Amino acid sequence: MKQRPFARLRAPRSLAAMATAGVMALALTACGGTTKDSASNSGSGDAGSGASASANPNAPIKEGLKIAFLPKQINNPYSTIVDKSGIDAAKEYKGEAKEVGPSDASASSQVSYINTLIQQRQDAILVAANDPNAVCGPLKQARSRGIKVIAYDSDTNPDCRDIFINQASSEEVGRSQVKLLSELMDGKGEFAVLSATANATNQNTWIKFMQEELKKPEYSGMKLVKIAYGDDDDQKSFQQTQGLLQAYPNLKGIIAPTTVGIAAAARYISGSKYKGKVVVTGLGTPNQMRQFIKDGTVTKFQLWNPKDLGYLSSYAAAALASGQITGAQGETLKAGRLGERTIGANGEIVLGPPFTFEKSNIDEFDF
Known part of the structure; x- marks a missing residue:
């Protein structure tokens, strides 16, 4: 809906x-x-x-x-x-x-x-x-x-x-990210989370609810393989995206619940062989994500x-x-x-x- x-x-x-x-x-x-x-x-x-x-x-x-x-x-x-x-x-x-x-x-x-x-x-x-x-x-x-x-x-x-x-409600953010990714991945495949810092309260709370949502039977075809941290640094987030794709050749999706992370991940995917094959979603602003929506790198993302x-x-x-x-x-x-x-x-x-x-x-x- x-x-x-x-x-x-x-x-x-x-x-x-x-x-x-x-x-x-x-x-x-x-x-x-x-x-x-x-x-x-x-x-x-x-x-x-x-x-x-x-x-x-x-x-x-x-x-x-x-x-x-x-x-x-x-x-x-x-x-x-x-x-x-x-x-x-x-x-x-x-x-x-x-x-x-x-x-x-x-x-x-x-x-x-x-x-x-x-x-x-x-x-x-x-x-x-x-x-x-x-x-x-x-x-x-x-x-x-x-x-x-x-x-x-x-x-x-x-x-x-x-x-x-x-x-937004922390639970609603976390669960909605999984629901959106499942929609974009057709409920199947491996995915990773590209977070900000390892100690960020909001990131960790959202990830906790993502993991709770994944326990539901409708997500049995999805597997969270890695939580990576880009430290809200553009270059590090870009490199973490590259590393995830090299470490997990069957990766089908990335959730980046951070505006820095989602833009960096989309930028890497947009210029790589993974464009159109690996789903990128998360939390971003319209202005930073507009080009990636229009060139087809990203289909949907969320924010407030x-x-x-x-x-x-x-x-x-x-x-x-x-x-x-x-x-x-x-x-x-x-x-x-x-x-x-x-x-x-x-x-x-x-x-x-x-x-x-x-x-x-x-x-x-x-x-």
């Missing part, structure tokens, strides 16, 4: 603004050792400032809020779109937002940036975690100083943040609207920092043009279901 786009995913003429492909990373500047004043810390210890506070849904968003986006790595096209949208959203509520981050996606690469953001006395830190535990120590320090912590795209350990903005992910994350940060929400299940916030959103279990807000892009609809989107 053909999926229908969810309401927020519109054609470019109806989007308020287009994401640019330019580098949005700001230079990380050195700071003194000042931290949030103790008077501003309404919580206690590592539990975070929201733990003992009560929500006031009618409180206005404070003007001049300072928030910072810390992606897995800067210069990643997907992260640039997400973070720029969040930065633009901050202008709507008269806040000051920026993007900082490492150029590599290693487990500990984000730690020094969190420490600096604490010194800069940010009101909220939004982090897409490379590793769920490596960032916990400094994030707990941030929360103990009254700084709100929002995980987006890739979660931290739940004890280390106030809320998590999930781009990354602009909406950044936008919702920004408004959630503002709501937290303004006392409208604390992160408790059942609380609601008004997220600008996205409307009202409710916090679910474990402090999670889900953006929406994944959407399938293909030749018939890809030119309707520009991001």
Whole structure:
């Protein structure tokens, strides 16, 4: 059955603004050792400032809020779109937002940036975690100083943040990837997963649900032979694709649930003897995948609207920092043009279901 786009995913003429492909990373500047004043810390210890506070849904968003986006790595096209949208959203509520981050996606690469953001006395830190535990120590320090912590795209350990903005239900993403690949492979053959980093929370959660889905009898003709890691690096992902095809001569498909990985895999396949023989699918953006859809390398892939992910994350940060929400299940916030959103279990807000892009609809989107 053909999926229908969810309401927020519109054609470019109806989007308020287009994401640019330019580098949005700001230079990380050195700071003194000042931290949030103790008077501003309404919580206690590592539990975070929201733990003992009560929500006031009618409180206005404070003007001049300072928030910072810390992606897995800067210069990643997907992260640039997400973070720029969040930065633009901050202008709507008269806040000051920026993007900082490492150029590599290693487990500990984000730690020094969190420490600096604490010194800069940010009101909220939004982090897409490379590793769920490596960032916990400094994030707990941030929360103990009254700084709100929002995980987006890739979660931290739940004890280390106030809320998590999930781009889609993790289970739905993982299972839908297997369903799509099965459709494209006619339910038969060997396939591999080309992931980002080995410690990426979102990647590992999706892969777990892929493996659960594969246990169903309708997938008995499919076999997952390898989970490879391209570390969200274009060249390494390209080389991993080449290595998979050499190691597994009967490979019929690749799932790359990472925008860097799917583009690199498609680029390799498009110029090789495997074009038309090996299925490539996963999670990508329309603009990076358009050429591969049109030249027949890729038939279908999925994603959500990354602009909406950044936008919702920004408004959630503002709501937290303004006392409208604390992160408790059942609380609601008004997220600008996205409307009202409710916090679910474990402090999670889900953006929406994944959407399938293909030749018939890809030119309707520009991001």
